[in-house]
Amino acid sequence: MRTELELFGVHTSFTSRARRRWLVAVVYAGFVAYLTASWFVDRWGFSTMIWIPFLMGVPALIFARLTGRYRSKRILWRTKAPPKSWLGRFLFPEDADLRDVPGERELRWRDQAHFWSYHVLNLGILWVWILIFQQRQTQIHDWAWPELAVRHPWITDNLLFGVAAILLFAALTLPDSIILWFMPDLEEKQ
Amino acid sequence: MRAELLLMGRRVDMSQRARRRALVVGIYTVLATLFVGMWLVDHWRYTGSYLYWAAMLVCWLFLGGYYRSGLVKPFNGEGPRRLDTTPSLLLLKLRMYPAITRDYDGGYQNDERELHQRDRAHYQAYQAITVVVLIASFVAYASTTGHSLLRAIPITPAQMFYGTMLLTVMLIFTLPQCILLWTEPDMEEEG
Numbered sequence: 001m002r003t004e005l006e007l008f009g010v011h012t013s014f015t016s017r018a019r020r021r022w023l024v025a026v027v028y029a030g031f032v033a034y035l036t037a038s039w040f041v042d043r044w045g046f047s048t049m050i051w052i053p054f055l056m057g058v059p060a061l062i063f064a065r066l067t068g069r070y071r072s073k074r075i076l077w078r079t080k081a082p083p084k085s086w087l088g089r090f091l092f093p094e095d096a097d098l099r100d101v102p103g104e105r106e107l108r109w110r111d112q113a114h115f116w117s118y119h120v121l122n123l124g125i126l127w128v129w130i131l132i133f134q135q136r137q138t139q140i141h142d143w144a145w146p147e148l149a150v151r152h153p154w155i156t157d158n159l160l161f162g163v164a165a166i167l168l169f170a171a172l173t174l175p176d177s178i179i180l181w182f183m184p185d186l187e188e189k190q
Numbered sequence: 191m192r193a194e195l196l197l198m199g200r201r202v203d204m205s206q207r208a209r210r211r212a213l214v215v216g217i218y219t220v221l222a223t224l225f226v227g228m229w230l231v232d233h234w235r236y237t238g239s240y241l242y243w244a245a246m247l248v249c250w251l252f253l254g255g256y257y258r259s260g261l262v263k264p265f266n267g268e269g270p271r272r273l274d275t276t277p278s279l280l281l282l283k284l285r286m287y288p289a290i291t292r293d294y295d296g297g298y299q300n301d302e303r304e305l306h307q308r309d310r311a312h313y314q315a316y317q318a319i320t321v322v323v324l325i326a327s328f329v330a331y332a333s334t335t336g337h338s339l340l341r342a343i344p345i346t347p348a349q350m351f352y353g354t355m356l357l358t359v360m361l362i363f364t365l366p367q368c369i370l371l372w373t374e375p376d377m378e379e380e381g
Contacts, residue, residue, distance in 0.1 A: 044334075045334075046334065049334065052331075053331075108306070108309075110313065111306070111309035111310050111312070111313045112309050114309065114312050114313040114316045115265075115308065115309045115312040115313070117316065118312045118315065118319070118366070121316075121319065121323075121362070122362050122363075125319075125323070125358050125359060125362055126359060126362075129242075129355045129356065129358070129359050132351065132352050132355055133238060133239065133352075157333050157334050157347075157348070158334055160330050160333075160351060161327075161330040161331055161333070161334045164323075164326055164327040164330040164331075164351070165327060165330075165331075167323050167326075167327070168323050168324060168326075168327040171316075171320045171323045171324075172320065175316070
């Protein structure tokens with residue numbers, strides 16, 4: 001795991017767990033606040049949800065950068081540092097050492113974080129599937145037994161896109177958040 | 191991981207990796223056939239839930255992980271709640287009761303190596319699930335915005351989204367166990 005983050009040329013130390021927890025809390029609170037606000041603005045319509053890929057991508061990139069989760073893959077596939085994209089040069093001006101191989105303990109943390117995230121995601125996916133199943137059942141009842149139809153007018157395409165976005169955000173950030181949240185202060189380790 | 195499968199009272203040796211791989215291929219072939227078949231029947235309207243129950247049945251009979259039976263030990267490492275009670279008459283008649291005597295002495299607990307393998311399998315499965323969730327989100331996004339790419343496909347975006355979520359549900363309950371069964375070496379070599 002990296003001890004500091006270089007963002008727009010500014011170095012910020014993340015050795016303290018408290019600071020990492022603040023980052024995680026701010027990112028999640030910000031995402032929830034944006035979703036809540038956009039629900040009231042246009043019920044998760046096009047004008048507000050167009051920004052969702054950006055709002056999901058940037059925190060996921062920053063979290064992954066801090067935990068260094070993609071290092072081993074780069075080592076496997078490349079012998080030297082890859083050429084940077086325009087966005088990469090803009091976001092992370094000074095690249096860290098890509099040959100920094102994750103240790104056994106770090107891999108253990110990573111796998112455990114994915115195990116717990118998997119079960120959280122499992123519950124989320126099951127819930128979304130039940131939601132869509134309800135919607136489809138309504139359609140069947142409408143067609144076959146209109147008198148028995150249980151109407152769910154609140155299940156709209158926009159709502160389904162919103163929950164899909166929440167699922168994707170969770171899938172992209174949850175393992176890294178768990179690592180950032182539970183990894184002890186890095187000074188203590190040394 | 192267990193070396194043998196208890197199926198309708200019969201013990202099937204699954205210590206060889208080739209046999210376990212054949213089981214994984216068989217399971218996914220059946221699930222894929224069901225997935226396509228149910229689409230042809232009623233576009234997963236009624237039959238969507240059957241696919242969920244099929245995945246659960248596969249976990250219960252063959253894979254384990256989420257159940258105490260099956261080849262993979264329970265992920266949470268917990269044994270049966272009522273070990274000292276006799277199985278019901280129906281289960282006895284059907285020869286579907288679990289082999290309590292063999293597993294009673296901590297057979298449900300994962301050791302350190304098994305815990306490591308369990309977590310690694312979940313890490314690998316997580317990557318695949320994330321890709322499927324990404325596809326589902328794209329479909330939902332395109333359905334909201336009415337993207338022209340989806341108009342070219344004869345399936346409605348709502349059906350595509352439902353199908354992707356159905357696929358995700360089937361994968362999420364079976365993938366870690368299948369990765370474990372696929373990657374574990376022959377058990378004789380290990381011993």
